[in-house]
Structure formats: C-alpha cells, structure tokens
Amino acid sequence: MSLCKLRHSKLQAGRDLFLIDHLLEGEQEIMEQQKPFSELFTVGRNRRALVASVICMFLQQFCGVNVTAYYSSTILKDHAHYSDQSALLFSMGFGIINFLFAIPAVWTIDSFGRRNLLLSTFPFMAISQIILVIAFSLKAGSKAQSALVILGMYLFGIFYSPGEGPVPFVYSAESMPLYNRDFGMGLVTSVNWFWNFFISITWPKFSSAFTIAGAFGWYAAWCVIGWWMILLFVRETKDLTLEQLDQVFGYRTKEHMRFGMEELKWFVWSYVLRRKTLRKPIFLHKEDPEEVYDTRGEMMDARGGYEEVREEKVEGHSGGGSISGALMR
Secondary structure, three states: OHHHHHOOOHHHHHHHHHHHHHHHHHHHHHHHHOOOOOHHHHOHHHHHHHHHHHHHHHHHHHOOHHHHHHHHHHHHHHHOOOOHHHHHHHHHHHHHHHHHOOOOHHHHHHHOOHHHHHHHHHHHHHHHHHHHHHHHHOOOOOHHHHHHHHHHHHHHHHHHOOOOOOHHHHHHHHHOOHHHHHHHHHHHHHHHHHHHHHHHHHHHHHHHHHHHHHHHHHHHHHHHHHHHHHHHHOOOOOOOOHHHHHHHHHOOHHHHHHHHHHHHHHHHHHHHOOOOOOOOOOOOOOOOOOOEEOOOOEEEOOOOOEEEEEEEEEEOOOOOOEEEEEEEO
16 A cells, blocks of 8 residues: 555556565575675675774774763863863863764765765864864963863864764664674674773873873874775765665775875865866766666656656557556656
8 A cells, every 4th residue: 555655556566566575585585695794704895894884983982082071071170270160061061062063964974975074074183182282281270271172172072073973873884785784783883882991991091101192192193094094995875875885895995095095186186286177086987877767657867857657558469459558758
C-alpha cells in the first residue's frame, strides 16, 4: 500500500516491490559468504575507509579539545590566576560556544562538505593553540596573559565546533560499506574513546613535564600534522551514493595523495597568488547521462526537469492483442 501511494501507478509499485525482494535475497546470499570484520582490513576499499575514519577520530582527541573541556577551570585558576568563580564562568563559556557554533554544521556539513570543513578549520585551531602557548609564556597573572588565554580558548571552540566536532562521527558512519558498517563504526569509536581516556588521564603529568605552554604547543603541532593527514588520506563523501562511495574509496591511496597536492596547488594559485588560470581538480567525475530514470516512474532530462511517465495501451501486431507499455509523453 505504501508503494502504491509513493508511485504513480500500481505497475511501478509492483516493479519496485519485486526489485526490493530480489535485492534483499541477493544481499542475504552475499552476507553469508562475506567476513565483515576481517574484510575491514583485507579489502582495499574497506581499509581505506577505515584509515580515513580512524584519522578523523584520532585527531578529534589529539587536537587538544578535551584538555580544555575537562581541565579549563583548573588551568585558568592555577596558571592564569583567575578566581574560582571566574574560572568556572569562563569554563562554562567555552561549553556554550562549543554548543552554539556546532549548530551551523547542520547545514554546512552537507553544503560545504566534510573534508572541506576539516581543512578550513584545522589551521585556525592551530593558531588558537599557538595563542595559548604565547599566553602561558607571559608573566603569570598579567592582563595580557588573562586576555590571551580566554581569546585562544574561545577561538579554539569556535573553529572546533563546526568542523572536527561533528564530522568524525558522520564521516565514519557513512564511509563504511553497509555489510560491515557496525564493525567499522564500533572499531573507530573505540579508538576515539581510548585516546580520550589516554589524554585526560595523562594531562596532569604531561603538563608538568612539558609545562602548560609546551603542552599546548604539542597540540598545536598535531593540528598542523592533522591538516596534512586530512589533505592526503581523508576523501570527501558529501553528496555521494553508496555506489559512488565505493568508487571514491576504490582508488588507491597514492592517487588521492596526488589529488590532494593538486588541490593544494590550485588553492594557493587561485586564492593566495590570485591567479584564476588553473581549473579546480576533481577527484570523482560523476556520470552525467542525458536521461536518468528515478524510482518514482519519472525521467529526468539533461536540463534537470522531469517528464511524467504514463501507461498506455499499445496495440499488438497480431491477434488484436495489446501490451502495456510505459511511454514518455
């Protein structure tokens, strides 16, 4: 009944019902022959998706966000000499910024792209961490230090929230094939929480050994390293079908690394040197057929418009019989 309401005719609904049943049977046969967990590592397409997802999850922790989230009030009180009340209020401000600036990602993650969000926010996250390094290198309790600490902390939250905050979980969930997505997502989530635990439990001794300025310098360096890892190994998944995702992750890693360097060259040439002579490189060239049929029983022409498909009785060539055909108006 649902398909009858969604399609233009019972014939189209019956066609789709048959296709659904046939595909489910084929999927079940394939599932019985596959090894979902081991094929995350043995199949190239799955391995490349796993590596990209692990990179995103790893960098979510090693950009240093949870140091600020967990220890900001302690850092402000002990090293910037804020009062208890002020430290708690500024720490709450970081949480509010984290929430508010994640809201635009609801739209930008699909319009601007997952990879583009990461590439455009990581440099500013590194700059924010460098501001904290400078702040904690100044005289303790000075006005300059107090201002720079809050500035660096809040700027980091502004650039982390729409990028590295939501993207890793979205990216990991969609990059894996359907048949082993649960195994892949479980694995990369465990990576995320392992490093979350590791960083949070080692921060007190780490900050004592490296000093506060040195510790934030360490995370600034990881933001820079992370930008290069994303450029070379993390592939864009925006607006791609399951079949196109297989294509994207089917390319060898060296091919995507070459594309990443070409993209960087194009960006520098176009936006830094202000020369618009280079064409933007495209990693996946999507097919653009003149006519594309969709499941609603319509046909999309090359101009992007739809023409309705109707059923019409066609007289047979013999015996006066008739056949039902789908003809375009």
